[in-house]
Structures are given as C-alpha cells and as structure tokens.
Amino acid sequence: MSLPSLLFRAEPTGVKLDPGVFADLQLTKILSSGTLETISMLCSPDDLPFRQDVYRTIAPRLPFFGELTAAAQHLNSAYGAYSTARSETERDYLYVRLILTAINFADLAAVTPGDSELIAEFRGALSDMFSAERRSADVLSTAANSVLNLGFLVKGDNLKVYRRGGDKSIIERLKVAADALGLGLRLDSRKLNEQLNTRVINAVSALFPEEFKAFSEFRAEFQSEFNTDLLKYCNELTLYTEVATLYANSEIEHSFPSFVADKSLEATDLRDLSLLFKERRGIVANDVFFTPSEPFFYLSGANGGGKTTYLRSIGIAAVLARSGLPVPAKMMSTCVFGNVLTHFPRNEHGESRLEDERRRAAEIAATHGGCSLVLLNETFSTTTIEKASALTAEFAASLAESGCITLYITHQLPENSALPVLTVAVDGADSERTYKVVRSSGKTSSYAADILRKYGF
Numbered sequence: 001m002s003l004p005s006l007l008f009r010a011e012p013t014g015v016k017l018d019p020g021v022f023a024d025l026q027l028t029k030i031l032s033s034g035t036l037e038t039i040s041m042l043c044s045p046d047d048l049p050f051r052q053d054v055y056r057t058i059a060p061r062l063p064f065f066g067e068l069t070a071a072a073q074h075l076n077s078a079y080g081a082y083s084t085a086r087s088e089t090e091r092d093y094l095y096v097r098l099i100l101t102a103i104n105f106a107d108l109a110a111v112t113p114g115d116s117e118l119i120a121e122f123r124g125a126l127s128d129m130f131s132a133e134r135r136s137a138d139v140l141s142t143a144a145n146s147v148l149n150l151g152f153l154v155k156g157d158n159l160k161v162y163r164r165g166g167d168k169s170i171i172e173r174l175k176v177a178a179d180a181l182g183l184g185l186r187l188d189s190r191k192l193n194e195q196l197n198t199r200v201i202n203a204v205s206a207l208f209p210e211e212f213k214a215f216s217e218f219r220a221e222f223q224s225e226f227n228t229d230l231l232k233y234c235n236e237l238t239l240y241t242e243v244a245t246l247y248a249n250s251e252i253e254h255s256f257p258s259f260v261a262d263k264s265l266e267a268t269d270l271r272d273l274s275l276l277f278k279e280r281r282g283i284v285a286n287d288v289f290f291t292p293s294e295p296f297f298y299l300s301g302a303n304g305g306g307k308t309t310y311l312r313s314i315g316i317a318a319v320l321a322r323s324g325l326p327v328p329a330k331m332m333s334t335c336v337f338g339n340v341l342t343h344f345p346r347n348e349h350g351e352s353r354l355e356d357e358r359r360r361a362a363e364i365a366a367t368h369g370g371c372s373l374v375l376l377n378e379t380f381s382t383t384t385i386e387k388a389s390a391l392t393a394e395f396a397a398s399l400a401e402s403g404c405i406t407l408y409i410t411h412q413l414p415e416n417s418a419l420p421v422l423t424v425a426v427d428g429a430d431s432e433r434t435y436k437v438v439r440s441s442g443k444t445s446s447y448a449a450d451i452l453r454k455y456g457f
Contacts, residue, residue: 003229004121006054006236007324010044015339017042017319024342024377025315026274035242038235039323045259045336050118051324052256057114059244064113066245069237071105076234078102090201092215095223096140102230103130103137109233122233133222140218143211243325250276252283257321257332263371265290265318265405269330272313273320284435285330286310288317290407296400298421299409299437305424306435307409311375314407315340318373335405339372343379354383361395374399374406381411388412 017040022028027036043051058065078094078101085091109126112119130137205212247254252271269285276283284306290297299307317327322337341364346356357380368374380391393414399406400419413421421440426433 001227001229003125003227003232004118005232006118006122006240007038007051008043008047009050009118010046013042013044013338015042016040017340018342020346021315021319021340021342024344024375025312025319026277027316027319029277030246030274031242032238034235035239038239039319042322042339043324048259048322048324048336050116053116054114054118055240055244055325057116057119058240059248061113062241062244062248065237065241068105068108068112069234069241071101071108072234072237075101075105076231079228079231087198087201088216089205089212090198092212092219093144093201093205095219095226096144096215098226099130099133099218099222100137100141100144102226103134105230105233106130129227130225133218133225136214136218140214143208143214239323243320246273246276247326247328252276252328253330254326254328255331256326257317257329257334259321259336260333261335262292263290263295263335263403263405264292265314265332265334265373267314267317267327267329267332267334270313270317270332271328272309273316273328274312275309284309286313286435286437288314288332290405292403294420295403296396296406296419297408298396298413298417298419299407299423300411300413300421300440301424302433305433306437307424308377309435310437311377311407311409315342315373315375335371337371337373337405339368340375341368341372342375342377344377345381354380357381358391365395365398368399368402368404372404374404376406376408376410378409378411385412389414393417 019036019040022031022036022040031039075098078098082091082094082098085094106126106129109123112123114120250273252273253269265288267288270288271283271285299310301307313328317329317332318334318337318340320327321332321334322340343357343360343364345353361379364374376395379395380388383391388410389412392408392410392412396406396408396414396417396419399408407422422437423440424433425436425438
C-alpha cells in the first residue's frame, strides 16, 4: 500500500537536476547528500503550494519535527540492519527491533501538529498502522530489552556472555571486550546496521531460547505487514527540517517566492546561502531582474568582485523555489523553471579544457528547452581572446533567442553585442569593491589580463 507523501501529490515531472549543479552552486557544503537527492527530483508545479504549507508547519515547530525526523532516520537504520542480516536467528531479532522502531515512529506521526493537507494525510495514515503488531509489542519489547541487557567477560582467550543490568548495547560491550583482547574492533555503536558475529548471535539465542522463539513466531506472523514505503519519510522529513534549521541558525532573511506565468526572475536583497559554510554575517545582498524583454545578461568585472557569488545566489534561490522551499531574499517572484543548468570551470578528464567546455555547452544547448535557468561561469575562458569572444557570442545568441533566463559571467565580452551587461560596482577613488552587482552604464573592460593570469597563460 502506498502511503501519502510529504512532498508529492501529483506525479513528478521526470526531470532530475544534474548533481553537478549542486557542486557548482556549492550546495554540497550546506545540505546533506540525502536532501540534495530529494531536491533533484523536480515536482509538479501543482505540488509547490502544498510543500510551502508543510514547511510553514514545520519551521516554527523544529523541536517536535526534529524528533520525528530522528525517529524516521532510526527506522531506516533498523531496516538496513534487518535487510542485511546473515542468519534467520539474527533476522528474527532484528525484525522485532524494526517493528518496535516503526511503532515509535508511527506514535509520533499520529500526534503531528499542523493543518497542512499533506501533514493531515500523513498523520491519518500512520495513526492506523501496526494495530495488530501492537498486541505483541509490549511483551516483545521486554524480551528484546532482556537480550540487550547482557554483559561480556574476558577470561584468557575466551569471551563469555552473561546476564546483567545496564544500558549498554551488545555492540558497545563487544567493543569493550575486543579492546581488552587487543583486537582493535572498529564498531560505531551509534549505527544500528552494524552486524554482530553470527556465532555470538547464536550464543545469545541459546541463552534466551524463549525470547528468540517469540521473535521467530512474531516475524512469521507479521513479516509481510511491514510497509517499506515508510522509509521515504526519512529523506522527506530531513529535507524540511534541514533547510528550516539552516535558516533558523543563520538568521538570514528569507521568504517564499511567488510564481508567475511569464519567463522572469526578480528578487530583492538576495544572498548567497552557500557562504554559510564559512561565514555567518556580512553576506552582501543583491537585487535580481530578469524579465521577458531582457531574459539574458552578461556579467563582467574584475576577479574577486562577487560575480560568482551573485550567480550562485540566483541558482540556489531557483533550486529552493523550485522545491517549494523559502529563498534567502526579502522578496522573489519567478517562473516555474523546467530545469536549472550550470557550466562552471572543471578539471578535464582525458580532454582539453576547451574540448570539455564545448562538449558541456553543447549538452546545455540540447537540453535547455522550455523555461530553464542557465548559469554560465567563464565558459570558453581557456582559449585565445579572439576565439573565446567568437564562441561566447555564438552561444549567448542562441540562449538569448530561446528566451531561457541566462546569466553569463565572462571576461571576453563580444564586440558590438546588443545584449545587456551587468558589472560589479566600485566605490570611491580607490575603486574599492562593494560586491554589489549593477547594470553597466557603458562598455565594460574585458578584464582579459585577470583571466589569463587565473589560467596560467
């Protein structure tokens, strides 16, 4: 049986963001791989308001939803341990632990606060789960705890298992015993999917024959009842709580974007969220203005002036908005992008830099159809100025003609181009950098010397 999702009501679009986009935007430094994997699957535009409602429910109640997310993560770990068990005896025991963990998650889910439609569906579906299993759960919980309350005693070369009180897990006690024997056993007691030696499990089952008989009978009766669809809630909840925690800890102003029908992207006081991995304060805010009449801009200026930061801020905001999440801006309105595509300098693999750049540019040209956001950072920057300028002009013209929203950072502005140019403002006679991006009032320098130095020419 399919359980209601906290992310999807309609079918996903089928478009998946390239992982390279997250690396280029440095989202990999502030969000977990699980969250990025979840974000990469673009939802139907119809699901965006539902996601926003879920986030509005979760953000002010982080302590509760943090506990619920941890319970979902424990459930995934318990399932991982069960699915990799190496003997039937071990599988019997781990299935009991799995169901007990699932019941704990369901109990929390049943009291989830909030009136969001997705939250209400989630709460209702999990309130009715495990009703049959609960009849045996209390007895099995006591039996499982008895199995965990073991002690380990080293005598000579022998490891003996005996009953005792305490709250240390089997894994923790095994590690202590192994250390005493000088074996240097490397086990992380926090991970439920660490597997015990099969002989130890068999020895423990002999020590507790009645308990393990009950475990076996329980698994035989209820094994088909566990719904693996429960496991999706781990990544779904983590997505919401991780982003909400990021904003709560940073105190960066954020808001939900409004979605418009035309191809446009406008924002006020937008910040680069990826900078949080190295600084918390002083992140400069910028305005963004892409309209149907001007969907394309070049961005040029000296190195270190904030060009890439500006580009990343736009890309991150677009990805978050497209995921139904708030953006780090005072205000933002945007079309619903069908894709986000990036082209940043990368180390080539078996081909020259220029060949790599041309190949990836061709891939973007072939896949940017519809309402896409294209972010280009110094594309064609590793060849001669004349050739780079010609390649840039040709690529830019095709993107501008398509109508997709594009920001193109380049040091080689094509001559006589009618496409608008942004630059980084400077302040005062000393030309001190402000990291503010503004529309260029005249022909901007090519800054060729900067780029040649950067790439060692």
